[in-house]
Amino acid sequence: MSKPQHENKVEFCVYGDYALFSDVITRSGGEKFSYPMPTYEALKGILHSIYWKPTIVWYIDKVRVMNKISTEHKGILRLKYKNKTKDLSYYTYLRDVKYQVQAHFEWNDNRPELSNDRNENKHHNIAKRAIEAGGRRDIFLGVRECYGYVEPCVFGEGEGYYDNIEEIQYGLMLHGITYPDEAVLDDDKGYLSVRFWQPVMKNGIIEFIRPEECDSKRHIRKMDIKSFGKDKGNFIGLEEFRKEGEDN
Secondary structure, X not given: OEOOOOOOEEEEEEEEEEEOOEOHHHHOOOOOEEOOOOOHHHHHHHHHHHOOOOOEEEEEEEEXXXXXXXXXXXEEEEEOOOOOOEEEEEEEEEEEEEEEEEEEEEEOOOOHHHHHHOOHHHXXXXXXXXXXXXXXXXXXXXXXXXXXXXXXXOOOOOOOOOOOOOOEEOOOEEEEEEOHHHOOOHHHOOEEEEXXXXXXXXXXXXXXXXXXXXXXXXXXXXXXXXXXXXXXXXXXXXXXXXXXXXXX
């Protein structure tokens, strides 16, 4: 993706009573178990709830774990879709979570039709105002029942529980999902792909690699880039971006 002229960095704190960043191995069985920290994709989803447009692609630079990692098991009555009966499942949630996040955006080269909307000052300022307002949409920490809250912060300020622990390795974990409209590598274009990596937390901070740097990945299925426009019912049309470009 093309980088804007300036850094366009945002920093925020996200916290909540519970979180569930689902381990993909346990999710299909009905009894969900959370990863010990948020995935790249979960943090990117939080940023999308704060502010997003198809013109930009958010990149998560790093996350700082502020509170002790602790879990809580809950019995959940879930509906079986096959026979409409209820079944008891046990979900393992993270409890009392708080994270500092640093991220930046770049231009989506797969959306050349939106090039007139590439006003970096506009997007950066809107994103910072959205963080101050707590986000444009509801914030969820992995799943809908785990509500989160967002506020501005300075990354690295304050005391974190793992600040003095030199290194913790977590093995193979989900990094995220690559959609065709954000694919960078040629072999990923035209596919829905899932990515994995091996995170390492150093002094409470996990620095993320870029999506295209993940060596462990799998193409799930072929997928076309989603189109926008009046006939699609998801935008009033490209005139919206042209008008904003002229106004700015």
